[in-house]
Amino acid sequence: MLDIKLIRERPDYVRERLALRGAGDEILIGKILQVDEVRRAALAQVEALKATRNRVSKEIGALMAQKKLEEAEARKTETRELGDQIALLERQVGESESGREELMLRLPNLPDDAVPRGKTAEDNPVVRTHGSQPVYCFKPASHVELCERLKLVDFARAAKLSGSGFLLYTHWGARLERALIQFLLDLHVDEHGYTEVSPPLMVGEHCLVGVGQFPKFKDQYYGVAEGDNPQALGKLYLIPTAETPVANIHREEILKDSQLPVNYCAYTPCFRGEAGAAGVGTRGMIRVHQFDKVELIKIVKPEQADVEHEKMLANAERVLQLLGLHYRVIMLCTGDMGFASVKTYDIEVWAPGQASYLEVSSVSNCGDFQARRMNLRFKTESGENKFPHVLNGSGTALARLFVALLETHQQADGSVSIPLPLQPYLKTDSIRP
RNA sequence: GGAGAGGUGGCAGAGUGGUCUAUUGCGGCGGUCUUGAAAACCGCUUCGGCGGUAACGCCGACGGGGGUUCGAAUCCCUCCCUCUCCGCCA
Numbered sequence: 121m122l123d124i125k126l127i128r129e130r131p132d133y134v135r136e137r138l139a140l141r142g143a144g145d146e147i148l149i150g151k152i153l154q155v156d157e158v159r160r161a162a163l164a165q166v167e168a169l170k171a172t173r174n175r176v177s178k179e180i181g182a183l184m185a186q187k188k189l190e191e192a193e194a195r196k197t198e199t200r201e202l203g204d205q206i207a208l209l210e211r212q213v214g215e216s217e218s219g220r221e222e223l224m225l226r227l228p229n230l231p232d233d234a235v236p237r238g239k240t241a242e243d244n245p246v247v248r249t250h251g252s253q254p255v256y257c258f259k260p261a262s263h264v265e266l267c268e269r270l271k272l273v274d275f276a277r278a279a280k281l282s283g284s285g286f287l288l289y290t291h292w293g294a295r296l297e298r299a300l301i302q303f304l305l306d307l308h309v310d311e312h313g314y315t316e317v318s319p320p321l322m323v324g325e326h327c328l329v330g331v332g333q334f335p336k337f338k339d340q341y342y343g344v345a346e347g348d349n350p351q352a353l354g355k356l357y358l359i360p361t362a363e364t365p366v367a368n369i370h371r372e373e374i375l376k377d378s379q380l381p382v383n384y385c386a387y388t389p390c391f392r393g394e395a396g397a398a399g400v401g402t403r404g405m406i407r408v409h410q411f412d413k414v415e416l417i418k419i420v421k422p423e424q425a426d427v428e429h430e431k432m433l434a435n436a437e438r439v440l441q442l443l444g445l446h447y448r449v450i451m452l453c454t455g456d457m458g459f460a461s462v463k464t465y466d467i468e469v470w471a472p473g474q475a476s477y478l479e480v481s482s483v484s485n486c487g488d489f490q491a492r493r494m495n496l497r498f499k500t501e502s503g504e505n506k507f508p509h510v511l512n513g514s515g516t517a518l519a520r521l522f523v524a525l526l527e528t529h530q531q532a533d534g535s536v537s538i539p540l541p542l543q544p545y546l547k548t549d550s551i552r553p
Numbered sequence: 554g555g556a557g558a559g560g561u562g563g564c565a566g567a568g569u570g571g572u573c574u575a576u577u578g579c580g581g582c583g584g585u586c587u588u589g590a591a592a593a594c595c596g597c598u599u600c601g602g603c604g605g606u607a608a609c610g611c612c613g614a615c616g617g618g619g620g621u622u623c624g625a626a627u628c629c630c631u632c633c634c635u636c637u638c639c640g641c642c643a
Contacts, residue, residue, distance in 0.1 A: 163603060167612040174612090177624040181571035196623045203623075374600085497600095505600080 121224050121492040127152060137230035140454035142239055145227055152223050159216035166209040173202050225329065226336055229489040231454045232463040238453025244466070245453070250437065251446035253470055258532050262473035263523040264404040266530060267293065270551055273405065285394065285409040287519065292551045296525075297412065299545035300518055301387050304414040304439060308515055312435045314385035314416060319365035321388060322356040327368040330494040332460035332486075333360060340393045358391035362415035363512040370419065371494035377501050380508060381428055382419040385515065387412065405519040406478065412518035418511040421498070422488070425509040429485045432513045433465050436481045439516050442541045445524050446470040448477060462487040469520065473527035478520045483513030 127134050131153060135146040176199045183192040236245055267273040272293025278286045289297050308314045322344060328334040333341065342358040359365055366386050375382070390413050405411075416435060420428045433449065440447045452464040461484040468477035488507035491497070497505045529537045535552040543549050 160603075163612085167603060170613085171611060173623075178571075178573090180623055185572055192623085199623050 121489060122227055122230065123488075123492070124152075124156065124220075124224070128156065134230065138227070140231055140235075140237055141228060141457065142455040143228070148223050148227060152220060152227075155216050155220045155223065159213060159220060162209050162212040162216065166206055166213055169202060169206050169209065173199065173206065176202075222335075225334075225493070228459045229332075229462050229487060231457060231461075232485070232487075235457065235463055236451060236453045237455075239455040240453075241456050243453040244450045244456055247449040247451050247465065249446075249448040250441065251444075251470075253446055254472060254528060256472065256530075256532075260472040260527060261530060262404065263471070263526045266473070266526045266536065267405075269534060269553055270536065272296065272526070272551070275404075282409075285407070287405060287408055287410070292546075292548075296546060296551070297518060297522065299542060300521060300525075301412060301414065303542055303545045304515060305385065305387055307439065307442070308385040308414065308416060308435060312383075312385075312438075314383045314435075317366060317369070317384050317386045319359075319362060319369070319386055319388065321359055321365075321391075323359055323365050323368070324356060327364050327371075328357060330368045330371055331364055331490050332458075332493065333364065336459065342391050342393060359388060360392050361390050361413060361512075361514075362386040362388040363417060366415065366417045367419075367490060367510055367512060368494055371496050373496060374505055375419070375496075375498040375508065377421075377499055380419060380421050380498055381424055382417075384417040385414065386417070387414045389413075390517075405523055406474075408519055411520075414515050414518070416483075416511075416513045416515045419491075419496070419498075419508050420511065422506070422509050425485055425487070425511065429463065429483065429511055432511055432515075433467075433483045436467055436483055436513050436515045439521075440467065440469055440480070442539065443521075443525060444539045445528055447480075458482070458484060460484070460486045460489050462489070467516070469524040471520075471524045471527045473530075474523075478524060480516040480520045480524070481514040484511065486510045486512070 122134065127149060131149050135149050138146040138149070176195060180192050180195050183189075183195065236243065238244065261269075264275070267275070270293070271291050272289065274288040274290050278288035281288065305316060309316045325334060328341065341360050344356050344358060346355075365388075366384050369384070370382070389410055391410050394407060394409060416432055418428050418432060437447070437449065447467055447469045450466050450468060452458075452461075452466060457464050464482060464484040466479050467481040467483070469480045471478050487509050490510045491507035496508065496510070498508045499505055525539075526536050529539065531537055531550075533552075535550050537550045538546055538548060
């Protein structure tokens with residue numbers, strides 16, 4: 121959520137920054153200012169009336185204590201309708217407040233100055249490239265072929281269980297997935313200094329609102345029902361990313377200055393409806409309804425945000441470096457950034473079987489946007505309460521990492537060699553047919 | 554799921570319709586005293602909003618929401634959560 125004071129004081133600046141996203145959200149600013157004005161006018165009135173009521177009520181109390189009952193009764197009838205007026209105005213305040221809130225929750229974050237202007241993914245500049253595209257003396261197979269040949273994933277049976285977009289890992293495939301999870305967690309916890317957490321996989325609506333997934337993108341997530349009670353449907357949602365529960369851990373708290381930065385790392389499955397995405401990358405493991413991911417979350421002081429953002433990006437890149445994968449880092453342009461973000465880097469790993477780069481990580485600085493939505497604050501040394509900045513990054517998404525790993529390290533004999541750092545986890549140096 | 558007990562400030566814990574501000578204790582911060590510290594004593598110690606250049610003034614919040622009343626932490630309704638016991642269960 122944006123700061124209402126910023127909208128009041130610099131509406132044109134806000135409109136201009138929002139326009140850079142190209143979604144037309146800037147037209148909401150006028151409405152917000154209008155509703156805000158109504159709210160403030162009604163609030164000033166209601167507070168004046170309440171001040172009067174408080175004063176008179178105290179006088180009545182004093183009169184009754186002195187046993188001047190008739191006088192007290194007279195004052196009561198005098199002020200009887202005050203309550204009705206207050207109730208009426210309070211309804212106005214409430215309505216304009218929730219109206220303002222509703223609009224505010226639909227406004228995306230403002231892009232940072234450092235973010236390149238652009239409209240689509242075509243406009244995202246490459247920040248750097250690591251390694252180069254490997255060359256093979258044979259035609260590299262796609263992961264679908266490799267998975268079938270090596271019996272790592274049973275696509276057909278997964279579909280039998282849950283429909284398309286689900287994976288059934290088998291044999292070495294299941295072990296590889298588990299090894300990767302363990303490898304990633306150990307790397308971030310032991311070497312990068314994150315604290316591991318393992319959150320609930322179902323969360324209440326307020327958590328999705330907190331990170332900015334609701335109310336605007338409600339159609340993309342799975343709601344769950346308990347038993348056959350239709351009323352329970354939508355009370356809980358399957359998490360689309362560990363960011364949702366983990367970023368909300370300290371919601372409605374006031375953290376101590378000394379607690380920051382908070383660094384969390386979590387492995388969770390992620391569930392996404394991907395409505396409307398049918399046909400796009402549906403074959404194989406590239407776009408699925410359930411996948412595993414290790415997520416990094418930081419809660420930092422505003423002045424630490426840029427440095428911590430770069431550190432998080434480096435932490436995610438380290439994963440691909442250790443696994444011997446070629447990748448590039450791109451910065452998302454103003455038109456391609458996520459709703460809550462002020463600045464986002466994507467890491468795209470090379471998948472030789474696809475002959476394309478796959479997004480395996482998105483590392484975002486969300487500024488104070490999520491902290492406002494969650495009412496998460498910290499107390500500065502001078503005793504002031506401020507909103508911290510919240511960062512999140514994948515470290516990394518698993519299904520696509522799995523794809524890149526198989527396709528990159530496939531051998532002429534049909535086997536897949538396992539990079540050295542992963543061998544202790546998988547307890548083998550190669551997977552053979 | 555059933556029965557009972559609870560939810561008040563950082564923590565503990567009073568407060569069953571009104572006297573000026575939600576007692577009090579602990580912890581924390583500042584001060585006095587001291588070479589320094591402890592003790593003692595004094596003071597301060599939640600969050601949000603509105604108005605004002607400011608000093609300051611006002612409004613709201615006692616788990617959430619609604620109601621009764623001139624006036625609600627207190628009475629009523631409703632929802633949520635915690636604890637104890639029972640049932641079911643990996």
